[in-house]
Amino acid sequence: MEQRFYRDSRVEVDLDAIYYNVTQLKKRLSATTGVYAVVKANGYGHGDVQVAKAAIEAGAERLAVALLDEALRLRRAGIDVPILVMGYIRPEDAEVASRENITVTVYQKEWVEQVGDMDGTPLNVHLKVDTGMGRLGVRSEEEMVGVLDAIREKPGVSLSGVFTHFATADEDDLAYYEEQNRRLEDLLERFRENWKQEVDIHTGNSAASMRFPEQMHQFIRFGISMYGLYPSHNVKKEKPIDLHPAFALYSNLIHAKKLEPGEAVSYGATYKTSSEEWVGTVPLGYADGWIRKLQGMEVLVNGKRCEIIGRICMDQFMVRLDGYYPSGTEVVLIGKQQEEEIEMDEVADYLETINYEIPCIITNRVPRIYKRNNEIIATSHRLQDPIV
Numbered sequence: 001m002e003q004r005f006y007r008d009s010r011v012e013v014d015l016d017a018i019y020y021n022v023t024q025l026k027k028r029l030s031a032t033t034g035v036y037a038v039v040k041a042n043g044y045g046h047g048d049v050q051v052a053k054a055a056i057e058a059g060a061e062r063l064a065v066a067l068l069d070e071a072l073r074l075r076r077a078g079i080d081v082p083i084l085v086m087g088y089i090r091p092e093d094a095e096v097a098s099r100e101n102i103t104v105t106v107y108q109k110e111w112v113e114q115v116g117d118m119d120g121t122p123l124n125v126h127l128k129v130d131t132g133m134g135r136l137g138v139r140s141e142e143e144m145v146g147v148l149d150a151i152r153e154k155p156g157v158s159l160s161g162v163f164t165h166f167a168t169a170d171e172d173d174l175a176y177y178e179e180q181n182r183r184l185e186d187l188l189e190r191f192r193e194n195w196k197q198e199v200d201i202h203t204g205n206s207a208a209s210m211r212f213p214e215q216m217h218q219f220i221r222f223g224i225s226m227y228g229l230y231p232s233h234n235v236k237k238e239k240p241i242d243l244h245p246a247f248a249l250y251s252n253l254i255h256a257k258k259l260e261p262g263e264a265v266s267y268g269a270t271y272k273t274s275s276e277e278w279v280g281t282v283p284l285g286y287a288d289g290w291i292r293k294l295q296g297m298e299v300l301v302n303g304k305r306c307e308i309i310g311r312i313c314m315d316q317f318m319v320r321l322d323g324y325y326p327s328g329t330e331v332v333l334i335g336k337q338q339e340e341e342i343e344m345d346e347v348a349d350y351l352e353t354i355n356y357e358i359p360c361i362i363t364n365r366v367p368r369i370y371k372r373n374n375e376i377i378a379t380s381h382r383l384q385d386p387i388v
C-alpha cells in the first residue's frame with residue numbers, strides 16, 4: 001500500500017486490536033445484548049471509518065456518534081448500519097437525518113414540535129433520560145410524557161429507543177451508579193405506562209457493560225475500551241476483560257548533537273545541560289497535539305526512556321539521549337519498543353487528565369496508518385484532503 005505522506009511522525013492504529021476488544025466484550029455480554037461502537041470525535045482520534053468497519057466486522061451491530069456531521073461522514077463512506085447521534089441536532093436538520101436514515105436523540109417536546117413532517121422516510125428518534133448525569137435528557141415523568149405526546153402528534157417521527165448515560169460506572173464506590181439505575185427503573189416504569197410499542201433500551205458505556213454485563217438491556221455503547229483503554233485506573237485493576245490498545249504514536253530522530261555543559265535548549269533557554277549531553281530532535285510538536293505541558297515526559301529511543309528537555313515547539317521537541325543515534329532512529333511516544341512501553345495512561349497521568357483525551361488531542365496533521373495483520377491497509381492525513 002502506497003504511503004502518500006512525507007513526514008515520519010505517525011499514529012499507527014491496530015485494527016486487529018479494535019476487532020479483538022469488540023469480540024472480548026461480546027463474549028462477556030448476554031447474546032441478547034447488542035453493541036453500539038462509539039466512533040464520535042473521529043473514533044476518539046483513531047479514525048472513525050476504519051474503526052467503524054473493524055468494529056462492525058467484529059460484531060458491533062450499530063454505531064454511535066455525537067454530531068450529525070459525524071454520522072453523515074460515515075454514510076458518505078458507504079457504511080449502512082444504524083447510526084445514532086447521541087448529541088443535539090437542530091430541528092431544521094432533522095430532514096437530513098431522516099433522509100440518511102440516521103437516528104437522533106430527543107429530550108424536549110419543543111424540539112419535536114419544531115421538526116417538519118418528513119415527507120418520505122420517517123425520522124427515527126431515541127428518547128434520552130437524564131438519571132443523574134445532568135447533561136441531556138428528560139428528568140421527570142411530566143417532561144417525558146410531554147415529549148411522548150409530541151411524538152404521537154408527529155406521524156413523521158418514530159420512537160425506537162430510550163437511553164441514559166452513567167456518570168460514575170467506572171468508580172469503586174457504586175452508590176451513585178445504583179442511584180442512577182433506580183431512577184432509570186422508575187422512569188422506565190412510567191414510560192411503559194405511557195408507551196405501549198416496543199423500544200430498544202441502552203444504558204451501559206464501557207465501564208458498565210464490562211463490569212455489569214447482566215444489568216445491560218438491548219444494547220450497550222462501547223467507547224473507550226473498544227480502543228483498548230480502561231475507563232479508569234479502578235477498572236484497569238479489576239480488568240473485567242482483556243484489552244489490546246489500538247493507538248501507537250511514533251516518530252524518528254531527525255538530528256542528534258553533542259552539547260557542551262551549560263548549553264541551552266529550546267525557546268526561553270530554560271533548559272541548560274549540566275554536563276556534556278547528547279540531544280536529539282523529534283519532528284512533532286504542539287501543533288500535532290504534543291502539547292507544551294508534556295515537557296519532562298519521556299519517550300523511547302533504542303528501548304530506553306529519554307526525557308523531553310526544554311520547551312516543546314510547534315513542530316519539534318528535544319530529548320536527552322544516552323549517546324549518538326543517527327537520523328531516522330525510531331522514537332516511540334505512545335506504544336512499545338523492545339522491552340519498554342509508554343502507555344496512553346502514562347501520558348494521561350502526566351497531564352493529570354484521562355486517557356480519553358490523549359488520542360483526541362493528537363491532531364490530524366499527524367497521519368493515521370491503519371494496520372490489519374501487521375499490513376498497512378489504509379492511511380489518512382489531513383494534508384492530503386481536497387483543498388477548499
Ligand SMILES: Cc1ncc(COP(=O)(O)O)c(C=O)c1O
Pocket residue numbers: 038086165204205206207221222223224225231
Ligand atoms: C452518551 C454516551 N454514551 C456512551 C459513551 C461511551 O463511553 P465510554 O467511552 O466510556 O465507553 C459516551 C462517551 O462519552 C457518551 O457520551
